Structure formats: structure tokens, C-alpha cells
Amino acid sequence: MDLNVNIAGVILKNPVMPASGTYECNSIHDNIFSPDEPGAIVSKTIFINSREGNAPPRICETPCGMLNSIGIPTAGVNNFIRDRLPVLAGFGVPVVISIAGNSLEDFCKLAGIIESTGKADLLELNLSCPNLHHGIEWARDKNELYRVIKRVKEVTNLPVIAKLSPSVTDISEMSLIAESAGADAVALINTYKGMKIDINKRKPFLGNIAGGLSGPAIHPLAVYAVYSSFTKISIPIIGTGGIASWVDAVEMILAGAAAVGIGMYNFVNPLIMREVISGIEAYLKDNNFDSITEITGIAHL
Amino acid sequence: MDLNVNIAGVILKNPVMPASGTYECNSIHDNIFSPDEPGAIVSKTIFINSREGNAPPRICETPCGMLNSIGIPTAGVNNFIRDRLPVLAGFGVPVVISIAGNSLEDFCKLAGIIESTGKADLLELNLSCPNLHHGIEWARDKNELYRVIKRVKEVTNLPVIAKLSPSVTDISEMSLIAESAGADAVALINTYKGMKIDINKRKPFLGNIAGGLSGPAIHPLAVYAVYSSFTKISIPIIGTGGIASWVDAVEMILAGAAAVGIGMYNFVNPLIMREVISGIEAYLKDNNFDSITEITGIAHL
Amino acid sequence: MKIKNNLIKPFLTEGRIKARKNEYTGYLDLLIENDKIAEHAMPGQFVMVRGWNSNDPILSRPFDIVQVDPANGLFRLVIKITGEGTGLLNVLRSGSRLVITGPLGNPVEVPHGEKIVLLVRGVGAAAVVYLAESAKNAGTEVYTFLSASAKNRLVCRDYLKNASKDLNIITDDGSDGYHGDARDILERFINKSKPDRIYTCGSGRFARFADEQDRKGLIKGFVFLESHMACGMGDCHGCAVKKRDSGGYYLVCKDGPVFPVNSVELD
Amino acid sequence: MKIKNNLIKPFLTEGRIKARKNEYTGYLDLLIENDKIAEHAMPGQFVMVRGWNSNDPILSRPFDIVQVDPANGLFRLVIKITGEGTGLLNVLRSGSRLVITGPLGNPVEVPHGEKIVLLVRGVGAAAVVYLAESAKNAGTEVYTFLSASAKNRLVCRDYLKNASKDLNIITDDGSDGYHGDARDILERFINKSKPDRIYTCGSGRFARFADEQDRKGLIKGFVFLESHMACGMGDCHGCAVKKRDSGGYYLVCKDGPVFPVNSVELD
Numbered sequence A, B: 001m002d003l004n005v006n007i008a009g010v011i012l013k014n015p016v017m018p019a020s021g022t023y024e025c026n027s028i029h030d031n032i033f034s035p036d037e038p039g040a041i042v043s044k045t046i047f048i049n050s051r052e053g054n055a056p057p058r059i060c061e062t063p064c065g066m067l068n069s070i071g072i073p074t075a076g077v078n079n080f081i082r083d084r085l086p087v088l089a090g091f092g093v094p095v096v097i098s099i100a101g102n103s104l105e106d107f108c109k110l111a112g113i114i115e116s117t118g119k120a121d122l123l124e125l126n127l128s129c130p131n132l133h134h135g136i137e138w139a140r141d142k143n144e145l146y147r148v149i150k151r152v153k154e155v156t157n158l159p160v161i162a163k164l165s166p167s168v169t170d171i172s173e174m175s176l177i178a179e180s181a182g183a184d185a186v187a188l189i190n191t192y193k194g195m196k197i198d199i200n201k202r203k204p205f206l207g208n209i210a211g212g213l214s215g216p217a218i219h220p221l222a223v224y225a226v227y228s229s230f231t232k233i234s235i236p237i238i239g240t241g242g243i244a245s246w247v248d249a250v251e252m253i254l255a256g257a258a259a260v261g262i263g264m265y266n267f268v269n270p271l272i273m274r275e276v277i278s279g280i281e282a283y284l285k286d287n288n289f290d291s292i293t294e295i296t297g298i299a300h301l
Numbered sequence C, D: 001m002k003i004k005n006n007l008i009k010p011f012l013t014e015g016r017i018k019a020r021k022n023e024y025t026g027y028l029d030l031l032i033e034n035d036k037i038a039e040h041a042m043p044g045q046f047v048m049v050r051g052w053n054s055n056d057p058i059l060s061r062p063f064d065i066v067q068v069d070p071a072n073g074l075f076r077l078v079i080k081i082t083g084e085g086t087g088l089l090n091v092l093r094s095g096s097r098l099v100i101t102g103p104l105g106n107p108v109e110v111p112h113g114e115k116i117v118l119l120v121r122g123v124g125a126a127a128v129v130y131l132a133e134s135a136k137n138a139g140t141e142v143y144t145f146l147s148a149s150a151k152n153r154l155v156c157r158d159y160l161k162n163a164s165k166d167l168n169i170i171t172d173d174g175s176d177g178y179h180g181d182a183r184d185i186l187e188r189f190i191n192k193s194k195p196d197r198i199y200t201c202g203s204g205r206f207a208r209f210a211d212e213q214d215r216k217g218l219i220k221g222f223v224f225l226e227s228h229m230a231c232g233m234g235d236c237h238g239c240a241v242k243k244r245d246s247g248g249y250y251l252v253c254k255d256g257p258v259f260p261v262n263s264v265e266l267d
């Protein structure tokens, strides 16, 4: 069975990868799951400088989902390159480095620094984090979206994935803008801005007031984001949002995802990525397909 | 305990009402729940002419939610006025009539017809149905949103609720536009466009391909929609989306909702409205409040 | 074709599982204590059931009322374990409580002193037991054709045996009864015995067969339909089925679940 | 203050409930069969548990490992029923299976030949039993102050009794032991007996008390912290607790759950 997918010239041995910020590739997983199993690994979003992240509480459970207001704590790019990147690059699977910044210059600078290490295969631009001061705005404003992708593409030869926000009027339009700005792939979707209120304290539950909603709750919305973008763009889509089983992943692929990202369900079932990989393989076999690419987007036919 | 709320001059004896399209006020409920119990009743959206609705399957279950692509079957306004309106008006609670149309003129015409019956207390403009040809667009385009509300307000003296869509970049901006166009209240939120794919048939599950997501899954998003709109507008908000218990309703009210709408959970628990009303009352009592208005929006303090 | 909405108003009520059995693997037979359903339910009606507190799965599940015992306040469901909800019901033990809305749906008219055919497949058999028993009590001769892929899927066999003048078993693999297609022997039966009505459930092929016979004027056909349901009482408009000749839709939960076969589009 | 990350790599594993009891209403004591946890867990560690298949609730729940019996492949959890997840665990019967990730967290160093104080309240008692037993075995004298609102909330009382040189009971309502505030009798004890370390769990007041005593240089204070958790292994960064002096956060699941009291901000 051929599970290979091609994301902007990078071959993934299978279409499954963690969603940024949900799987650290630490040795703590050694008895459970190994970072060389997914088709690619994806770093937590990094910034130029170190960041503490937001005030706790940072997470809370919601119906079939969770809110997080982590706020991307990171040691900064230099520490990342020294401490983490060699580890990530050592697993023998393509490495996606997710970056974000407070300005267009930050994105460009980071892209350059990451490329110069020679250890990254793909660059993911996190243009859609609802927990940052100017996090989601990149992916909400058509001009900003176009500008940041265009500029980053000018300064780097690394293939670029634009990670978009669902909190827009029509994400398929944003996908099209990302493509026209030169993005090599889009990752759909980041979390939805949401909140929970503690009825006893009569205050927002999260330290940062609002957070990003992820998990099975948003899966039907993520599938639609992929489905509606698929017919508008020809670059690959990394379908992300609420995948909790191989069935959910197959839905994404049938909707048009070339590969899938698995986020919060890594917390719920640390073996989920393995189960999705083998589930997809069995599905293809049971339905007499020879390769994963045969089913990409065929729900449109 | 004072549960009264004032929506645009209409006094509701409690802040709970069904969300449009989820509770028919039919006598079939007689052994369970009576239409005179909620603070107001809300009709399913009506059109000028009769409509069949969309092709089945029209609903499917999703994690903590459901998708529907009903497409608003209706007998048309004349039949509605003859057969249903007298029934709705007979329960002694304020009646909200939800209307939609394919054009601005439709909305105006319907507003006039409804007003002339003298049997409606509030008019809800459904500007946000994701299952109609031009359903959601009203609430997605700032100019259209402004125009339709403004025009309807010009032709009717009925207070107008604008029901908005969450599938926009920033719903609080849309709430503000609705207010500035003259809306007397906003209903937040209608369903999110989403879809499910049948992995056996490799086709969209719903007859109409995509549908609207509702239910507990979207509750954290609805709360945020209310919370973020509350500080921008001074007209009342009818908080709707994923309410499945009195706790969820209290969250909405603390976030800024003057009243709450209960949608798909009417299907899951046909007694939910009664439970929400008594739960809110008990909450106020337990926390030494005298009236519901004391807690509206206080999560912002 | 106008359908009579002879609705009994449903209750929202609790039921205790009095007895459960898995006569065949994958099928659950539940005897449930609940006065209201036992007393008021009529043939052709169903209940919406939940047996879990979680909102995942969120919707209640519809099941036909198989038998009622008003004297003892009991009624029976027979359930095929197919997915999440039925899986959760299958792990409940005796004594567990279910939340039940019902009785729902438009009762089917019970034929008096007629000759009727029940053509059912798999768990579709559950739908017609109550009708069979009532018809028999009303002096109607019930000829049942119970089809399944194999012997261990002949659901409700004993219940139907008791209520039928004649029970014909048909299996795809020949593990019991006639080895082949029920329609073959049924066609002969219809031609020979001229029954008045045929009711089918659980198979699109059977429904189309009933439709053909109906069209030929040989017999009046009825079909028990299923559809995904959210409310079960006409509020959500989710369970639509296309009307055959006129435009528009019926609601399975309110106008059905039993329809004259010539009134709906069969797929 | 740098905290040692002495991590044992966790397993994703299944555990069978061997025995369950509700000694007090609202508290569940579970004896679970699982070789891996029984063999590898160390004091201060916890497990993430789910006992349901649904995604509502979706997150696993963290619980301290109360006792281990490696010889028989058993370990114990003691759980206060507070909400949805613990409610679902409470309805499971013996023989039911749990999905368990663990052992998790940074083990607490077991003091050898010292004199230590355990100051715990309510279900916080569950966190220190394993430490108490290990410390006792390492020749440490364990003085336990077990506080609760009332007698029927004195969780883990017997387990702690066995492991302690002295067990002091304190209740708010005087239904057992000392009627009043544990800190009063404890302050006298510290001044008199000069114990080396104090561990607190289950009460912010107690943590602040330990901090004061620590600050005064009288005793070294440690606190068992809780925080909402999604992953339990450092992936989500959800369980942050503010570092006291330097900026930034510790992760309770990875750097804790036990911290030197002076290293974290208490609220």
C-alpha cells in the first residue's frame, strides 16, 4: 500500500503528522509512540525571543473539545536550534518548523534563521493563533495574509505552509490568497476563538479570558473548510481539526486533504497517530485502492 | 425572584426562549412541556412563498452536536398566518416571528404582512441560515447587513431582532453594524457551516452537501460571540448556541446575554427549557441576587 | 395521498430494564418497565431512547415498539447493535434506567378480518410484531415471510411465529428455511391466496416488490420507513422522505413511520 | 530553583478494577490490576485515567498513586467524586477496564532517616500515602496531620495510620480528633520536635503555612500541586504554575506535581 504523499516536494511516508503544539517529540513518549512513525513531525510554534506563555488556567474541557490559551511559551529560536532542532532532525522523518512573529520582519528573520540550519524540510507559518496579541490577525486580513506569505517566500527557499484561521468569513478565499501569495501548502485549521465562564466566580475561566477551541467538536467545521478550499486551490491541504480516529482522518482526505494533522487527541490517546496511520492503510486495502492519493478529494466527484 | 427581561420594550417573564426552527409549539408536546412556559416563543423562519426544504438526509449527528441542512420548509406566509399564527398568539407569551427572504424586498414585504396581523411582538430577521441559497450572505457582508436591517426598520414598527452568523471574521463588528442600522436586539448565533462525509459512499452525508452545526460543541464559541459583542453594543443580546443545561444558560447571561435561545437541545431533552428556567432561578437565589438583570454581563467586571 | 395523523401525545418518561437478552450475537432484546408506553403505544409506533448521560452521542435513538404488556406495565424493544448508541444500550444491565420519549409516530391501522402479508428482513422484523399480534386479535390472518442472511439473524422469530397463521423462513445461505429470495415464494403466495395487504420493513428490495404488487392492483402495500431523527415529534424536520407524486416531503416521525408504499419515493 | 526531572517513561496501558469501595459517600477507593504501574510508579507520581469510551468528557483525569503492590501487580487510587469524570468512574464495577497513562510526574525524593510532617486535607491525603510508606521504610519518622471538615471525610485514614509514627486527626466540626485548625497543633509540634520536612496537599492555607515555616528556616516545605491537565506529559503546556522568583512557569505534570514550597507562587 502506497501511503506516500508529496507536500511541496517533500515526500511523507504517510499522510499523518502532529498538529503544531500538541506533541513534543520528547523521549517521555518512548514507551508509547515514536516520533519516527508519523509522516512528518511539526514543532511547536517558535518565536525569535523566548516567551513565557499566558497566565493559568490555560486549558479547560468543553463538550467534545478543549479550550487552550497556552500562548506559545518558547525558549526562543536560538535555544530551539541548539536544544531541540537536532533532536527533531534526528528521527529521519521530514521536519516542519512552525514559526510566528509579531511583525512581518520577525517572520522573515525566523525563516532565514531556520533555513540556514539546513535541518528543516518545511516551514509552517502560524498566522492564526488566537492566543497571541497579533496572532490571528495575519490570517484574517486579506492584505496582511498576502503580504506576509509573499515576503517570507521571497526570503526563503524552504517550502512554506500557511496555517490559516477558521475565524474568517470564508476560509476558501483565504486559502486562495495564500496560494496566490506563493504558499506551497495550507494547513486548515487552527483553533476557533471561544471561552468558558466560571459560574461560581462569575469570571472567564481561562487566565487569558478567551482561548482556542479544538477537538472533535470542530471536526465537521474543519472538514468543510478543507472541502470548500479544495476546489479553489491546487496546492496541498493539511487537514487539521478534531481528528480523533482514522475515520475522521479519512473524511478529511476524502474532502481534499493531502495529509492530516492531529492535535488535541494526542493528549486523549497518545497512540492516536499510529492508529490513524494503520486505519487509513486498512481502509485503502479494504476498498481496493492502491495509494492514498487515489482518494484525496474524491468526495467531490 | 425577578426573572423578567426587557427585549426592545417587550417584557419576557423569563429569559428563555426556543431558538427558531427547533420547537414547533405543537400540541404534540402537551404531556411534556407547554408553550406558555418560556419567556417568549419563536416561530420557525417563514418565507413569503411555500418551500419544500432540502433533499434528505437532512441531519446527522456529530461529536456533541448535529448538522442540519433542513432548508426551512414552510407553507408560506399566508398559510402561516391562517394556520399557525393564531395558535402561537394564543399562549399568552410574546411571539417572535422569524422571517427570511431571497431579497431585501421579501424581508420588507414579510415585515409588513406580519405587522399587519397585530399578532407578533417581535420580528426576527434570519440573516444567517447556512442552508439557503442566499442565506448566510446577509450576515456576512457588512453593507448588506446594514441595508436589510435599515430598510426593514423603515417599513415596520415592530421591534427587530437581527439573527447573526458566527461564520464571519469578527461577529462583534457585525453586532455593531446591526445596532447602528437600527436593530433592537441581536440573536447570536446561528449555526456554523460544516459537513460530514460518509466514508463508505465517499460522498457528503447530507443531501445538501453541507449543513449548519449546532449543539454543545459550539457553546464555547457562542459564549465568546456574546462576550465580545456585549461591550460593543447596548441593545440586548439573545444568546443562542449549544445550551444544554441551566449552567450553559447562566454562562451566556454572565457573558452578556439578556435572554437565551435554546435550539437543538429541545430535541435531546424536550424538558430543557423548563429545566433552564428553574435552574437560573435557583442560581440567582443561591447567590443572593434579586433579579436576572443583576447578572447580565457581569463576567466582564 | 393524504395521511391521517392519528397522534397519541408522547410522554417524556423513564423506563427500567426489567430483562435483557442477546438471543443472537449483535441483537439485544430489552423488556422495559414503563406504564405509559405499555398502556398507550399502538402498532407502528416507536420510542426515542437514551441510556447514557453524555452528550456524545447526543441524539436519542429511535426503536420500534415490539410488544406491549399493559397489565404488567412492560414493553419490548429489539435492537440491532450497529454503532455507538446501540453499543451503549447493549452494555446496560437489568435495572438500568432509560430515558424514553414516546409513544411516537402515526399508528398503523390494524386490519380486521383480512388476510395480510408481512415481508420483513433482519431487524426489520421488530417493526411488525405488534401489528401482527393486533391483527391476529382482530381476526386477521397473518402470513409472515421472515428473511435474513443466516439463521442467527432471524430476529423476533418466536414472537412472529405466535402471531402468524403461517411463518415462512427464508435465509440467503440456506441455514434455515427456504434458501433463496423471499420474493419468489411470496409472489406465488400472493397469486394463489390473494391477501389484502402487504407490509414490508428492513429491505429496500422488499419495499419495491410490495410497490410492484401494489401497482399491479394485487395487494395494498405498506412500508415501514427509517430515517435519521433528532426529535421524533415533528419539530426538527430532519426525517424527511420525498412524497411520490405531489411535491414536498413527509416526516417519517410524524406522518409515518408506516406509509402506503405508493405514497413515498423508494430509493 | 532548579527542579530535577527524574522521569520514568510512562506507559499507555489498561487496568482492570480488582476491587472498589466507597468507604465514605463521595469517595471511591479503587484497587487496580496493572503490572506496569505497580512496578514502576514512585512516590509523588500520578496517572491519567479514563473509564469511558465517549469524547464527552474528553480529557483523562489525573489521580495520585496511593499505594502500589508490585508483587501482585496492583495499585490503588482514592478518588473524590466531584464532577463528570469522577462520577463516571464511580459507577464502574469490579472487572471494568480503565485506560491508564503513567506513571507520570517527577517523583518526590524519599527522605531517609529523617523526621517529616505530612499536613493534608480531604482527598489531598491520597497524595502522600505512598510517600509516607516509603519514608517509613527508609527509616524516616512520619508525623501526619490529617484534616477534614468532618469525620466521614478523613480519607486514607487507615493507610496513613499504618505508615505514620503518629497520626493526628483534625476536623472542622469536632466529629473526630482535634476540633479546630490543624495549624495550631502543628505549629507547637514543629517548634518542639524540629522535623526536617513538611509536605502539604489539598489546602492552600496549609501550603501557605508550610511556606511560612520554611521561610522562617524551621523546616523544608514541599507542596503537592494540582492543575487542569490535558496530556500529563509536558506536551500541552496547560498545567502551568508560576515560578516564584524567576519569571516563567513550571509544568505541574512534568516538573511536579511536588514542588519545594518556596519555588512556586501560591495563590
Ligand SMILES: Cc1cc2nc3c(=O)[nH]c(=O)nc-3n(C[C@H](O)[C@H](O)[C@H](O)COP(=O)(O)OP(=O)(O)OC[C@H]3O[C@@H](n4cnc5c(N)ncnc54)[C@H](O)[C@@H]3O)c2cc1C
Pocket: B061, C046, C057, C059, C060, C061, C062, C063, C064, C065, C078, C079, C080, C081, C082, C083, C084, C085, C086, C087, C123, C126, C127, C225, C226, C227, C228, C229, C257
Ligand atoms: C422509526 C424507527 C424505528 C426503528 N426501529 C428499530 C428497531 O426496532 N430496532 C433496531 O435495531 N433499529 C431500529 N431503527 C434503527 C435504529 O434507530 C438505528 O439502528 C440506531 O439509531 C443506530 O444507532 P447507533 O448509535 O448504534 O448507530 P450510529 O451509526 O452510531 O448512529 C449515528 C446516528 O445515525 C442514526 N442512525 C443510524 N442508523 C440509523 C437507522 N437505520 N435509522 C435511523 N437512524 C439511524 C442514529 O440514530 C444516530 O443519530 C429504527 C429507526 C427508526 C427511524
Ligand SMILES: Cc1cc2nc3c(=O)[nH]c(=O)nc-3n(C[C@H](O)[C@H](O)[C@H](O)COP(=O)(O)OP(=O)(O)OC[C@H]3O[C@@H](n4cnc5c(N)ncnc54)[C@H](O)[C@@H]3O)c2cc1C
Pocket: A061, D046, D057, D059, D060, D061, D062, D063, D064, D065, D078, D079, D080, D081, D082, D083, D084, D085, D086, D087, D123, D126, D127, D225, D226, D227, D228, D229, D257
Ligand atoms: C497531579 C494530580 C493528582 C491528583 N490526584 C487526585 C487524587 O488522588 N484523588 C482525587 O480525588 N483527585 C485528585 N486530583 C484531582 C482530580 O484530578 C480532579 O478532581 C478530577 O479531575 C475531577 O474530574 P471530574 O470530571 O470529576 O470534575 P469536572 O469538574 O467535571 O472536571 C472538568 C475538568 O476539570 C478538571 N479538574 C477538575 N477539578 C480538578 C482538580 N482539582 N485538579 C485538576 N483538574 C481538575 C478535570 O480533570 C476536567 O478536565 C489530582 C489532580 C492532579 C492534577
Ligand SMILES: Cc1cc2nc3c(=O)[nH]c(=O)nc-3n(C[C@H](O)[C@H](O)[C@H](O)COP(=O)(O)O)c2cc1C
Pocket: A019, A020, A021, A022, A044, A045, A068, A070, A072, A098, A126, A129, A163, A189, A190, A191, A213, A214, A215, A216, A218, A240, A241, A242, A243, A261, A262, A263, A264, A265, D236, D237
Ligand atoms: C494545547 C494546544 C497548543 C497548540 N499550540 C499551537 C501552536 O503552538 N502553533 C499552532 O500553529 N497551533 C497550535 N495549536 C493548534 C493545533 O495545532 C491545531 O491546529 C488545533 O488544535 C486543531 O486541531 P485539533 O482539533 O486536532 O486539536 C495548539 C492546540 C492546542 C490544543
Ligand SMILES: Cc1cc2nc3c(=O)[nH]c(=O)nc-3n(C[C@H](O)[C@H](O)[C@H](O)COP(=O)(O)O)c2cc1C
Pocket: B019, B020, B021, B022, B044, B045, B068, B070, B072, B098, B126, B129, B163, B189, B190, B191, B213, B214, B215, B216, B218, B240, B241, B242, B243, B261, B262, B263, B264, B265, C236, C237
Ligand atoms: C433543525 C434545526 C432547524 C433550524 N431552523 C432554523 C430556522 O428556521 N431559523 C433560524 O433562524 N435558525 C434555525 N436554526 C438555528 C437555531 O435557531 C440556532 O440558532 C442554532 O441551532 C444554535 O443553537 P443550538 O446550538 O442551541 O441548536 C435551526 C437549527 C436546527 C438544529
Ligand code: FES
Pocket: C228, C229, C230, C231, C232, C233, C234, C235, C236, C237, C238, C239, C240, C251, C252, C253, C254
Ligand atoms: S425526527 Fe424531527 S421532525 Fe422527524
Ligand code: FES
Pocket: D228, D229, D230, D231, D232, D233, D234, D235, D236, D237, D238, D239, D240, D251, D252, D253, D254
Ligand atoms: S498536562 Fe499537558 S503539559 Fe502538563
